[in-house]
Amino acid sequence: MRGRHRGAQPGEVRISQDPVHVRRRRAVLGGVLALLLAVVTGAGVWLTGAWRSGDDTTVASVGDISGGTGDGALADGAGPDGAATTSEGAEAASVTAEQTPEPDPVWQKEPVPNELPSDTTAMEPLDYLTGGMTPKSVMASNHGLAIANNMMYSHTSTVFDTTTREQVAVLDDEIDLAEFGVEGHPGISQGSPVEAVWTADGRYAYVSQYTMYGQNFGIQGFDACTRDSGVGPSFLYRFDAEEMAWDQVIKVGAVPKYLEITPDQTTILVSNWCDATISVVDVEKAEETKVIDVNESPRGIAIMPDSNTAYVVAMYAQSLFKVDIDAGTSELVMNTTLRPRHLNLTEDGSTLYMTVSSANTIYKIDTSTDEIVDEVSPGLEPRSVTLSPDETALYVVNYNEATVSKVRTSDMEVIDKVDVDADPIGIDYDPVTNTVWVACYNGSIYVFDDQSTPL
Structure with missing residues (x-):
């Protein structure tokens, strides 16, 4: 087959x-x-x-x-x-x-309204931040960033994303002033970041430099200085959140401490500690255009909704002043107890809160009469204070007690108190995350949630 x-x-x-x-x-x-x-x-x-x-x-x-x-x-x-x-x-x-929406840049996030009134909630620990910091202050942009200013102990400003709480920039205070058009200080100059104020859109933060180190600055700043001490002028540095860098410098007085921007965003007021003056800075021109006399060691500033009237405390003069920005004048409102330090103003300008640190007191003032209408003792040596967005609560650091107190504004009663590290010195409220940020001089920042736990 x-x-x-x-x-x-x-x-x-x-x-x-x-x-x-x-x-x-x-x-x-x-x-x-x-x-x-x-x-x-x-x-x-x-x-x-x-x-x-x-x-x-x-x-x-x-x-x-x-x-x-x-x-x-x-x-x-x-x-x-x-x-x-x-x-x-x-x-x-x-x-x-x-058509797919891009996520907002880190500096352009929007505040999230409180679900609960802040005077009905407890502060709950959320995070504890360390690393290369000795923060004198911490200030939220209200749009997703916070800047901590580390003075001469670290010579940096640390920028955080308030949502992730991660560091997104660390800015050295060493700059070449000639690169910013400032003559007379050849070589590298060094600052000492103290406080900050953000523009309303969250794009820029102006940071006061306690004193300058380098060529031709005169005597370095110190807390007991006076007009006759020979301490030289200092500067504001401007931080650009889009570029994550310093982009501008503005010359002001000797030992600038606190600063505030007018509601119309045209003017910055700076309290010059050694000069006993207030610098008036034109934002558009980026220069000091006026100097207003107050009294010894001015610090806290609050500006009324008219963008022309401001309150200023003079710490060592035990005084509260009212300033007319356009006229360049100031008048005494009241003598206070020892060491008035910080001011907070409600959005409508009707109520002013004044911290007097050596009296362990926060005073509530009716601005229509400039009279004290209530007060509270939140702890030992209250220093910086911040208001909740709904204005129902004040948060204050008690420097000599290592605590943070929460005060109900309606009746000025302490409703919550939490422990923190030694020497709490700066505080602010971030409305994007509804959290309270507390700066402690020893090198830490606490973050407290303000909405998760009812009292």
Whole structure:
């Protein structure tokens, strides 16, 4: 039987090689291929029509199928426009991508309204931040950043993302003033960051430099200085949150401490500790345009909604002053107990809160009469204070007690108190995360949640 084909066994498929059968199979296969080609061509025409009718999502899928390069099978004859179909699909894919919202830049986040009134909640520890800091102050931008200023002990300003609580920039206070157009101080100059104020849009923070180190600055600043001490002028540095860098410097008085910006964003007031003056800085011109006399060791500043009237405390003169910015004048409002330090003002300007540190007291003042209407003793040596966005609560650091107190503003009662590290000195409220940030001189920042736990 050698040389003959064996018959099909059970389970096998026998394919005939007879020329007639081969021709038949080829004819059937050709018909199937023709049918498939017609189906694919028809789908391409339908998809092209869908795009022309405004179905961006459909064409974005086409772009994905073809790989977005114009080399895909669908592009090679998908319709009467040929390769143009692929180009149109790519454009549509781009439109679709543009419709996906980009996340806000870190400095452009929006505040989140409180779900609970702040005078009904407890402060809950959320985070404890350390690393290269000796913060004199911490100030939130209200748009997603906070800046901690580390004075001469670390010579830096540390910028945080308040959502992640990660450091996003560490700014050295060494600069070449000549690069900013300032002459007379050749070489590298060094500052000493103290306090900051942010612009309303969260783009810029102005940081006061307690004293300057370098060429031709005179005597270095010190807390017991007076006008006759020979301490030289200092500067504000401006931080650009988009560039994450210093971008401007402005000369002011000797040992600038606190600073505040007018509600209309045109003017910055700076308390010059050694000069017993207030610098008036024109934001647009980036220069000091006026100097207003007050009294010994001015510090806290609060500006009324009219952007012209301001309150200023003179710590060692035990005095509260009212300043007329346009006129360049000041008048005594009241003599206080020992060492008035910080001021907070309600948004409508009706109520002023004044911290008097050596009296262990916060006073509530009616600005229509400039009279004290209530008070509270929150702890030992209260220093910096911040208001909740809904203005129902004050948060104050008690420097000699290593605590933070929360005060209900309606009746000036302490409703919560938490422990922190030694020497708490700075505090602010971040409305993006509804958290309270507390700076301690020993090198730490506490972050407290203000909304999770009812009292």
